[in-house]
Amino acid sequence: MTQTDMDVQQRLPFDLDRIRRDFPILKREIHPGKTLVYLDNAATSQRPVQMIAEMTRFYRDHNANIHRGVHTLSIEATDLYEQARQRIARFINAPRAEEVIFTRNTTEGINLVAHSWGRKFLQEGDEVVITEVEHHSNIVPWQMLRDERGVVLKYIPMLPDGTLDLDYARQVIGPRTKLLAVTAVSNALGTITRLDELIPMARAQGALVLVDGAQSVPHMPVDVQALGCDFMAFTGHKMLGPTGIGGLWARMELLEAMDPFLGGGDMILTVTMAQSTWADVPAKFEAGTPNVAGAVALGAAVDYLEALGMDAVRAHEVEITDYALRRLGDVPGVSIFGPPQAQDRGGVISFELEGVHPHDVGQVLDTHAVAIRTGHHCAQPVMAALSVPATARASFYIYNTTEEVDRLAVALEEVSRFFGVRA
Numbered sequence: 001m002t003q004t005d006m007d008v009q010q011r012l013p014f015d016l017d018r019i020r021r022d023f024p025i026l027k028r029e030i031h032p033g034k035t036l037v038y039l040d041n042a043a044t045s046q047r048p049v050q051m052i053a054e055m056t057r058f059y060r061d062h063n064a065n066i067h068r069g070v071h072t073l074s075i076e077a078t079d080l081y082e083q084a085r086q087r088i089a090r091f092i093n094a095p096r097a098e099e100v101i102f103t104r105n106t107t108e109g110i111n112l113v114a115h116s117w118g119r120k121f122l123q124e125g126d127e128v129v130i131t132e133v134e135h136h137s138n139i140v141p142w143q144m145l146r147d148e149r150g151v152v153l154k155y156i157p158m159l160p161d162g163t164l165d166l167d168y169a170r171q172v173i174g175p176r177t178k179l180l181a182v183t184a185v186s187n188a189l190g191t192i193t194r195l196d197e198l199i200p201m202a203r204a205q206g207a208l209v210l211v212d213g214a215q216s217v218p219h220m221p222v223d224v225q226a227l228g229c230d231f232m233a234f235t236g237h238k239m240l241g242p243t244g245i246g247g248l249w250a251r252m253e254l255l256e257a258m259d260p261f262l263g264g265g266d267m268i269l270t271v272t273m274a275q276s277t278w279a280d281v282p283a284k285f286e287a288g289t290p291n292v293a294g295a296v297a298l299g300a301a302v303d304y305l306e307a308l309g310m311d312a313v314r315a316h317e318v319e320i321t322d323y324a325l326r327r328l329g330d331v332p333g334v335s336i337f338g339p340p341q342a343q344d345r346g347g348v349i350s351f352e353l354e355g356v357h358p359h360d361v362g363q364v365l366d367t368h369a370v371a372i373r374t375g376h377h378c379a380q381p382v383m384a385a386l387s388v389p390a391t392a393r394a395s396f397y398i399y400n401t402t403e404e405v406d407r408l409a410v411a412l413e414e415v416s417r418f419f420g421v422r423a
């Protein structure tokens with residue numbers, strides 16, 4: 001380690017050794033003598049023992065179905081589930097806990113809005129504006145709505161540096177715009193969206209705003225009230241929580257006006273053979289037995305992040321990303337996509353290695369126990385805009401160290417040698 005690298009390590013805002021002890025998977029030897037370097041956090045994070053213990057504790061000590069039993073376990077399970085909702089609401093500064101709907105993931109949250117708000121309130125000729133950097137989950141539901149209802153779908157294009165074309169946005173967001181649906185951070189390039197510019201543009205036209213928080217809620221302080229958005233979807237598995245649980249926040253008057261998403265048990269007030277009436281929000285949107293243990297464990301994941309402090313989580317990621325941008329920038333043949341400054345990015349670096357297909361890069365890195373993602377990252381329009389079939393992507397989280405970035409850089413040099421691109 002050079003003096004500069006040691007400086008970076010010392011500037012990191014929390015005790016990485018202590019954090020890493022909470023993630024036993026990070027000690028796994030993936031190949032003999034090679035411990036895991038996990039740099040695929042944009043796909044899913046690793047999980048701390050505290051979250052896993054909470055999940056175990058729920059099933060071991062409190063397991064019952066919720067909202068229906070009068071017995072002690074059912075009351076306990078219901079309380080734990082509703083407490084988790086409160087913790088998650090506080091985490092994103094939602095004014096009311098009931099405004100947080102438990103979903104399976106971000107994808108389900110966005111589909112819920114397209115279905116329950118879009119199908120009720122949008123008419124032929126109404127416009128929905130998305131962007132070229134969206135994950136497929138914030139493109140496809142709107143295309144389905146367009147094809148079904150004759151809604152007009154427009155998009156804000158990406159500039160070569162991965163940022164959005166705000167001048168174009170000013171033109172495309174107009175009086176017919178009913179919704180702007182935009183990601184807070186691009187998962188493919190890491191670019192942080194200028195929500196401070198885009199949300200006022202949409203509001204000035206009387207449009208609602210849906211923010212895809214899949215890559216922001218886990219990584220930086222998020223305050224739905226300060227943002228001034230109307231819907232925010234996020235996913236538990238990218239923020240230390242279990243798979244199969246996520247959240248959708250929306251303003252209460254919208255949730256009350258929207259139709260249910262799925263019909264069934266728990267979401268009704270009365271059912272006769274002729275007709276049904278709906279339960280209050282949030283139950284109206286949570287048909288069937290929900291992922292109770294997942295919600296409770298997501299609450300524990302949120303506690304873990306809050307104990308670190310989201311400002312510190314963000315500061316750590318900026319330091320690691322800044323270090324990685326410099327370190328990877330020095331590897332011969334590496335070109336990095338997206339903004340040059342770490343401050344303008346989440347902890348994501350998409351890159352290519354000259355002369356080697358990203359898929360091969362990923363496979364050879366795996367032989368070094370370095371886990372990255374390769375492919376189109378469920379953002380094919382971004383690949384098309386960059387005129388590449390795929391990229392290699394390293395993405396960071398609270399437990400990543402500068403040494404791990406060094407292992408990535410050294411392994412990349414070996415990939416070049418392996419493919420005979422560089423001596």
Ligand code: 7TS
Binds near residue numbers: 043105135377378
């Ligand atoms: N939106 C963004 C910005 C994302 O990054 C992802 C997942 C989703 C939505 C969908 O989340 P899900 O939990 O519903 O699947 N992104 C990635 C990724 O970058 N690699 O794997 C999944």
